[in-house]
Amino acid sequence: MSPRACAPVLVAVSALLLAGCGGGGTADSSDRPTLRISAIPDQDPAELTAREESLAEYLSSTLDVEVEYVPVTDYAASVSLFRAGDLDLVFYGGLTGVQARLQTPGATLLAQRDIDAEFRSVFIANADAGIDPVEDVAGLTAFEGTRFTFGSESSTSGRLMPEYFLGEAGLDTASDFAGRPGYSGSHDATIDLVEAGSYEGGVLNVQVWEARNAAGTVDRDKVVEVFTTPIYSDYHWLGGPGIDDRLGEGFTDELGAALLDLDGSTPQEEDVLEKYGAGELVPTDAESYDRIEEIGRQLGLVS
Structure with missing residues (x-):
């Protein structure tokens, strides 16, 4: 499946092009590649789209970059598109995040919701x-x-x-x-x-x-x-290995910081967190998902 088949939704940030009389100008955000975000399709499509568009708007305004929400048809498509470099930031469940990370060397765990360590x-x-x-x-x-x-x-x-x-x-x-x-x-x-x-x-x-x-x-x-059930670690955001090459040195760190800065201190941030059912976003690491990987291997879902 190609990204075109996913009917992407584009959220653009308007920027002002400043030009001097005798010299060049400063490039606006439309000159930068687009940040492509997605999420596993685990719930009602309308609610999922509203949630991801809210995050896209926040990231656009915070990072001064165009953000494209790319819906996917199923969980496997989110992993394969991420592996192919067609998605930059994906909100994964624990298992799909493990699968995507193992199949995509250089992928970075960026954040999880405050509810995800005890899901x-x-x-x-x-x-x-x-x-x-x-x-x-x-x-x-x-x-x-x-x-x-x-x-x-x-x-x-x-x-x-x-x-x-x-x-x-x-x-x-x-x-x-x-x-x-x-x-x-x-x-x-x-x-x-x-x-x-x-x-x-x-x-x-x-x-x-x-x-x-x-x-x-x-x-x-x-x-x-x-x-x-008893608790386990689940959802998290995974950043692709090609983000810095596409959007500039250090952009992965900026993206992670933008996610972790979401604390509901503005109406926009409050809207994003409400749609994700979270109070804030927090750091996470690969070790948090070792149990998920182990069980996935036992059940033949991770190879």
Whole structure:
């Protein structure tokens, strides 16, 4: 898939070209290459676009550079486009971030949200399935024999860590459900499919679950919250190895600083953080995702 197929959204910063009577001028931001940002498509496309456009506008005004939001069709596309150098900054989940970093030498971990070092998944069930809330991982055996759906196949919170916790409970996801598990493609879709009864059980990102409940878009007469998992590291921003070559020496550091400076001190920053469900952005490092990589290798999702 080419970036053109993604129908990019361009956010441009207007700049003033200053010229002297007898000499040259100062180049405006349109003379610089465009910073291309993206994110894994893990939720409702309209909300995802609004969130990424908000970040694009902030980065444009802060760094004086044009910023292009490039939507992608699936998780794998975000990794392959990043590896090919067609994306500069991507908001990844834990697993896709590990995959992208291993496949792209020189990629840089720039930041994570304050909620990402202690992230969780939530298991849900259709009310007619007769599954009650459980208190620990061992209780996940309640899903044995059910029609069950994960989110995307490459989702950390919608597949990787849930499959790990199901294994800790003694369930083999290849044989202990009623048929093969489904893959809804996004956290929002998982809620909708379980609510409709298409699947008796499912699992998703706890942030999306809480946001949907707060918005009143989950019928709690039809969906039961069964279990919230132990914590793990998840989402983060990854910068490509070619950023400085394209946008100038030191631009990667400037980009990282711009992300970490997001603290909600202006209305624009407050809007970005609200859309990301964060209070602030904080530093992170590769070691924070060692557990994700280890589990990914165990499940055959990292090679």
